[in-house]
Amino acid sequence: MRGAITTEVTQAMNEQPPNNPLVPDVDEDLVVDLTDAHQGGVSVPTGVAAQPSTAPEDSPQEPHWAPPSVRNRMCLVLDTDDMVQAERSALALMPYFGVVKVGLELFSATGPNAIANLTDFGFDVFCDLKLHDIPTTVGRAARVLGGLGATFLTLHAHGGVDMMRAGVEGLAEGAANAGQTAPKALAVTVLTSDDTALDHVAPERMRWAMEAGCGGLVLAASDLHDAFTLAPRMTRVVPGIRQAGTETHDQARAATPGDAIRAGADLLVIGRAVTHADDPEAAAASIADEVSRALA
Numbered sequence: 001m002r003g004a005i006t007t008e009v010t011q012a013m014n015e016q017p018p019n020n021p022l023v024p025d026v027d028e029d030l031v032v033d034l035t036d037a038h039q040g041g042v043s044v045p046t047g048v049a050a051q052p053s054t055a056p057e058d059s060p061q062e063p064h065w066a067p068p069s070v071r072n073r074m075c076l077v078l079d080t081d082d083m084v085q086a087e088r089s090a091l092a093l094m095p096y097f098g099v100v101k102v103g104l105e106l107f108s109a110t111g112p113n114a115i116a117n118l119t120d121f122g123f124d125v126f127c128d129l130k131l132h133d134i135p136t137t138v139g140r141a142a143r144v145l146g147g148l149g150a151t152f153l154t155l156h157a158h159g160g161v162d163m164m165r166a167g168v169e170g171l172a173e174g175a176a177n178a179g180q181t182a183p184k185a186l187a188v189t190v191l192t193s194d195d196t197a198l199d200h201v202a203p204e205r206m207r208w209a210m211e212a213g214c215g216g217l218v219l220a221a222s223d224l225h226d227a228f229t230l231a232p233r234m235t236r237v238v239p240g241i242r243q244a245g246t247e248t249h250d251q252a253r254a255a256t257p258g259d260a261i262r263a264g265a266d267l268l269v270i271g272r273a274v275t276h277a278d279d280p281e282a283a284a285a286s287i288a289d290e291v292s293r294a295l296a
């Protein structure tokens with residue numbers, strides 16, 4: 001088992017582009033050791049696995065890294081209860097994804113270790129817990145979560161201005177206590193699985209998110225136009241991404257990667273379109289190519 005993960009890390013890291021700020025320096029003495037796994041994950045103390053400076057001649061064709069302009073717009077959804085599986089997917093798809101998402105399932109299974117392990121690999125971590133409770137409870141939870149090293153954290157905008165403000169303040173306080181940069185608070189406006197909300201709901205929640213001090217919005221691609229008008233400076237994060245003609249599962253308001261980027265998405269949240277594909281690397285490469293063409 002140790003060899004399997006080490007090979008995956010080595011393959012992923014061999015493909016790192018020069019001066020990639022997301023990839024930590026490699027210490028040749030470091031190896032990934034599954035026997036060191038904690039909370040089911042792979043322990044990587046301060047860097048990533050040792051690797052040869054050149055790939056062996058008989059190694060299979062390696063994927064090319066997507067350019068930063070594409071990779072930084074692609075967030076891989078790690079919806080699993082298995083930390084080893086999550087890390088394996090993240091590392092295999094590292095050439096295409098600069099951000100990985102820890103949602104309710106993985107966080108419930110592993111807790112904060114999921115964030116620590118994935119940031120150690122050099123990913124930006126999107127912690128998607130959609131906090132939604134009374135303001136005091138959200139503020140206190142956010143204070144804990146703010147110190148964990150995530151780059152983004154979600155609050156449910158349905159909770160209102162006071163709740164989101166408590167979340168934003170809690171994140172800032174927790175980050176300051178831990179000597180970290182605060183995660184950007186993202187307000188989930190209307191879920192992409194929901195196509196029943198009345199027209200005024202998403203714009204109203206965007207205004208609430210702005211008033212509360214959130215830094216970004218999670219929204220369907222079809223709501224991007226309103227976001228540009230009402231909250232032009234907020235980061236726009238779009239889930240429900242599917243390539244044309246593919247299964248949309250429970251996403252009632254899905255969009256293609258190209259359409260979402262052309263409509264102004266900053267970050268695409270990509271799950272089953274890749275993780276349930278017969279060939280996840282080929283699916284990721286195809287989506288990265290579509291994003292690249294949409295940006296051109």
Ligand SMILES: O=c1ccn([C@@H]2O[C@H](COP(=O)(O)O)[C@@H](O)[C@H]2O)c(=O)[nH]1
Nearest residue numbers: 077103190191192239240269270271272
């Ligand atoms: O409105 C929302 C907010 C969050 N999500 C999350 O994104 C992923 C989507 O996964 P897919 O497999 O690409 O459908 C999932 O973790 C959701 O919890 C969302 O879909 N819509």
